[in-house]
Amino acid sequence: MAFRTRGDCPGAAGLRRKTGLGRGVSGEVGGGADEVVSFALEALAEMGLPVKEEFAGQIRAWAQVWRSWTGRRVTGLESPREVAVRLIADSFAFLYAFGPSAGEVCCDVGSGNGWPGLALKLHEPSVHLVLLDARRSSCEFLCGVVRAMGLEGVEVWHRRAEDVGRDEGTREMFSVAVSRAAGKLPVVLELCAPLVRVGGKVVLWLGPEVTFGRGGAGEAEEARAGLYCLGLAGPEIRRYSLPGSEGGRVLAVYRKERLCEARFPRTAKAIRTRPLWRVP
16 A cells, blocks of 8 residues: 555654654753764765755654654664764765756655665655555655655655566656665565666665676676666766765666566566576
8 A cells, every 4th residue: 555645654643652743852862863964964064975954853753753763673773973974975865976957756665664675756846756665664765755755756655676667557658766774685676677678777776795797706797687577787986985984885777678478577486496696
């Protein structure tokens, strides 16, 4: 199901129970949110990425929901600095490779905590953004975030990516699909490619352990074998480093050059049990 930006999200009372927002959020939460904002803006500046004046208030709103959330954990990070640098600032790294155009329709696959999809929306407010996640608890969190940040043109979809990709009404409807930490590279590509129209992009945040190039091995090599079937070409690789001791990162941008074959995406069971590179 799809939770629309405001009205179809879980009731306001339920969100208040899970977040504590509207009950007089404690000074500890507010202070933590301010720390996240400060660290995030500092990291963006160190990375040489543009910082807009309105970022501070929007990031603070997200951080307040995150700090006060009592539901299922939506991030494995704990400290304000880790969240600010490794989650939020890192999400803006797409700007090393491209900038979304006005009015583009984008999808964050396996969104969970809202990043990196929210970074596209904050950078280009006219973007129409879908935050897609199969877990209801994550969708409830995302609805709280969208409400707190006052975002328009954002929808939260409680659906599996493979179902969206097989649905004629939503297949190949997005100009950009982004994803981070949603699974192994061949799996994520199979989930994302059917969502993107010809001429669009699949943009993935990867760890430095993923290697590309001839003679390579592992996830990247396995994924390369299935690119043609998915209609993808590339990837274009952008390597960068996060501030401090957070280390290197890899941004991979795949171009959608042809229609994805109708048999993709497969069912969740088939994707898990038969890797993409073994599919004839």
